[in-house]
Amino acid sequence: MKRLCFATNNKHKLTEVSQMLEGKYELLSLQDIGCNEELPEEQDTLEGNSRQKAEYVWQHYNVSCFADDTGLEVEALDGAPGVYSARYAGPQRSDADNIEKLLQSLQGKANRRARFRTSITLILNGQEHQFEGIVTGSIAENWQGDKGFGYDPVFVPEGYDLTFAQMSSEEKNAISHRGRATQELVRFLKTLEV
Template identity: 45%
Template sequence: MKIIIATGNNHKKSEIKGVLGENFSLFTMKEVGINIEIIEDGITFEDNALIKARALRNHTKEIIIADDSGLSVEALSGQPGVYSARYAGETATDEENNAKLLDELSKVPDKKRNATFVCVIAMIMPNGQEYVFRGECKGFIGFQYQGNGGFGYDPLFIVDGTEQTFAQMSTLDKNTISHRAKALAKLKEALKNM
């Protein structure tokens, strides 16, 4: 089954492949020659996932999936939220976003550093039918970087029930419990039932 992912991010493609397995042929939009700029101006993760998926509709007749994910920190009223990738500015690096997050939480005690990683995956079938799947992973924000794996906020996000950040976990462990893994499990189940 061929699926086009509305991303150029190979980290995401690898994570998705790890959860969906070998029965699916995954291609990033760039790998199939779709080079369009997508403006993510939605106010929710669901909005942005659908915006990305719909942007590819005129360029392919294959199954399209798009995700929007980010970090929601309780003490920051849900920020960075849909702005997670650009929290420190439009062209911010992971390091700059993490530095801003640590700075914003510098006076927040450990008991109040609760956070949730959220992933919403939109899928559009060749017939135009749309589906949305949401996954969440609870945890809290540490006081310093821990681990060398993953990307984004992974070195700061300590998963509930563990003493590890996503960046300290193996890919296999992360792909079992992450927000993206939970949303993908719902997606995989839906594809099996179609």
């Protein structure tokens, strides 16, 4: 089985993507390849950050890998928190703090439309490929559900009355931004198996 590193140690992300790869690749975490340092994320776009992380792993560990960066873009906040979604409420990167800040920022605003966008950069044997996934929806008035991570408890995808945190991982993966970007990645990887 071919080995592929997902440039993360986030167990939720690893589980989501591993399910989608259906055992076609042995998915390794950063810890699995001995990478214990914080990956650089110094770019001002999701695409730039995913590329920077994937390049770092390829250059320092010589392992084919992919990295993602995801942002929640809220219309009423001019696209914020965007590329700063993980540290919106500060460097402690707390999901709860980020959600509280978001809900406070939206108080009194009628427009709660938002979208999640994920950019994935794959570096396979030195060749770079990029994939994107987007899901539109809105921000709930308060927390609902206890599954998932990040902003899942307040994001309601278009056409649903449940937040991502109220859905099973299978339901979420079928329609989520990361799910869509990963499906593009998986489709590409499957073309290489011919």
